[in-house]
Amino acid sequence: MKLAPLNQRRWKNFRANGRAFWSLIIFGVLFAISLCAEFIANDKPILVKYRGEYFTPIFNFYPETRFGGDFKTEAVYRDPEVQCLIKSGGVIDCFDIPYDIMDEISAGSYSGADFEEGWLMWPLIPYSYNT
Incomplete structure (x- = not known):
């Protein structure tokens, strides 16, 4: 997907901010894990x-x-x-x-x-x- 030049600049600035970028990565991983929450914690057998x-x-x-x-x-x-x-x-x-x-x-x-x-x-x- 091709981003507009303004959005490319915004993404580049966001990636330059290391804390923000790693927060996004961690949030994405936790979100993906939460999608499988029923398989991680449940009172019924799988x-x-x-x-x-x-x-x-x-x-x-x-x-x-x-x-x-x-x-x-x-x-x-x-x-x-x-x-x-x-x-x-x-x-x-x-x-x-x-x-x-x-x-x-x-x-x-x-x-x-x-x-x-x-x-x-x-x-x-x-x-x-x-x-």
């Missing part, structure tokens, strides 16, 4: 693998019943029961002893009925602005 299927809770609504839970409302992915249901493939014992089951899955020693290992991919900061 990607979930449950029983061989992939889900994107960051973009779509999935009820807890989709992951073997009881409620038809949106799954609260921070709850240990929901995390256990996803990681174990919907094992019903997750309602009673979720931490024990998740520890056994992490250690590789869990072998319950209907077990199919799943996982959750969380953002770098697993909290949203309103949590």
Whole structure:
């Protein structure tokens, strides 16, 4: 894009001011990062693998019943029961002893009925602005 001579002179003067130019660069980088804010900080996982299927809770609504839970409302992915249901493939014992089951899955020693290992991919900061 060709600039008018007056605008070329203005741009040259702006570039000569080092502090202003670097402020523009820093602002541009921070603005670009803010466009990806949902992937950096969010209380929902970016990607979930449950029983061989992939889900994107960051973009779509999935009820807890989709992951073997009881409620038809949106799954609260921070709850240990929901995390256990996803990681174990919907094992019903997750309602009673979720931490024990998740520890056994992490250690590789869990072998319950209907077990199919799943996982959750969380953002770098697993909290949203309103949590």
